[in-house]
Amino acid sequence: MATPKIKIFVSAPFTGKSWEQVTKERKDLHNLARSFGMEIVEQFIGYQGKDDFENKDYNPSFILAKDKNFIKESDAFVIDLTELSLGASCELTIAKELFDKKVYAIIPDKKRKKHPWVRFYCDFILDSFEEAFQKIKNDFSGKSLKHVIDKRQYDPIATEYRLIEETHSQKYVYDPAIIDIIKKYAKDKSVIVLHGGSGYRARLARKAGASKVTCIDISYKQTQIGKLEEEKDALGIDFLVLDPYSKDFLSSLPKDLIGSADVVLGAFLLDHAMTLNELKTISNNIKELLSKDGIFFGISDHPEVKTPTDPKYGVVVNFEKGSHKTEDGVSRRISIYQKINGNYLEVLHFHNFRWKQKTVYNALSQTGFTSIKFDVAKVSKEGIRKLGKDFWNSYNKNPSVLIILAKK
Template sequence: MGSQYDTLAAITNLTADMPLRKFFEEYTFFQALGDITGRSVLDVACGTGLYSRRFKQRGAARVVGIDNSEGMVDYARHLEASQPLGIEYHVLDAQNARGLGTFDIVAATYLLHYAPSREVLRDMCTSLHASLGPGGRLVSICMSPDIELRDTSYYRKYGFEAASPGEDGDVVTVKSLVPELPFTISAYYRKRTTYEIALREAGFRDIVWHPPAVAPEGIAALGVDYWSEYLRRPHAEVFSCTK
């Protein structure tokens, strides 16, 4: 178990410190999220609890994290035991998120693009909708409908490659180029309208796609030129919507 925790800790720390996550992803996500002081948050696909901890540190009253990976949840619980913040963690997938009560905010980071069909995508959105109280918000990071998929070299300087024919429902292969963090994952490309149809069928309204943005610290650290190409075709995008 110790070696597993060490591996998961290394992955968590490396990804948390990567420029795209620290300066783009977190910045854009929390700009869309706004003030969460005193709010209840369900963190779906929480992984090792990186965002769950961020929510508590930003003043959320109740945070519950769920993930279908027992190893990830075990490590999140390990971190909670060593540095208690009052976060609950459960081994559940997005389609079985009900039963934990309702929340002011549901956060779903890198979740919806793993739905292998439109029907599963709609079911995921329906489950997320059911976890919200009246007027609650879903804030999510997903693979951008504008991702560059035909030029596999496009994202190399950002530490990965992405390739796919790029039609709705096609498999997208993402390969890490970071030597300390080698992995290859597969997800599914979806058009903007496909996401929006699934969300509306689930009962969501007021869907907003938030413009990609980089934290001022990221501009200062790496320069405008480093980010300009990425911001033209970001691989991830943040949207929010309301119950």
């Protein structure tokens, strides 16, 4: 396997520059980074064309979501403060306040180097990109570049993550499956939603007929968004911030929730178990939440899907370079795409983990589940009617979503 390269996010001002100037600067920077054996992950150019650049025809929320992801996955943050830039200053704040990145600032001006805010936010102040790249190379020499996936990966992108709610996959594949299962098994009954995020699926379950819904997620920020939604449109949903993959999960719950759920809903819940032990733990925690004869309904990214999947559905499943795609527990890159100026572009990404169908079956059966069934999630009739049968050909040939139904 190839040695991973140091990943750098470069923040540089482009106000007052022509498309040709900025494009050449970016090309030169990429070449310079490669000469130091490094890789630039920032990709502003290429996300919009010359006309859009010159007309300032771009959405700041799109840029912000993209920047958060690229800054998060970078090893070092380089910023050109030769000229002042509002956009670069925003990126600097994200890098330091959200991700506590080491900041390498390029400031040739001696007076500006002494500015208190510069000294506060920038770890190293240098005269040129060459000097900055050499400093980074020296600083990271001999260090492991293995990128660890944080359990709280959704906190920094809690707001932007809601873009998934507008994708074709969500509207015409995930949602209909959830609504059908709630109507069949949880009409006027109790539902607990694990890996519930900001409560989108909890609201879906409540509107589909569940009488009591509890939404649980590890992300404090996503849960706060859910609570704000509840204040605006009260459905009687309870929100809890807990780690459902923890062995301490059950002891942290209100006692009346244990054994109370007619349905436990876990959309992409099992995919976020980071180890086999966590997969077994979450399986047991689900079982303990269920009432007698209760149902676990799960949705997962299909372990055998051919990657990358088609971006026109809004969600792309792929693997990072060098991954062993057939192994259990290997991380997958899940990207949210939007159609912008005629092209499908990644607006944010996160990670989950591939577990073979047999491994999931064993984890559930060993916990005590019976009648464990797997099926491919189907496109709804509404999705076919609105977008046409041909639109879904790619999905039907290479279905990316697996449904899991297990009885206690």
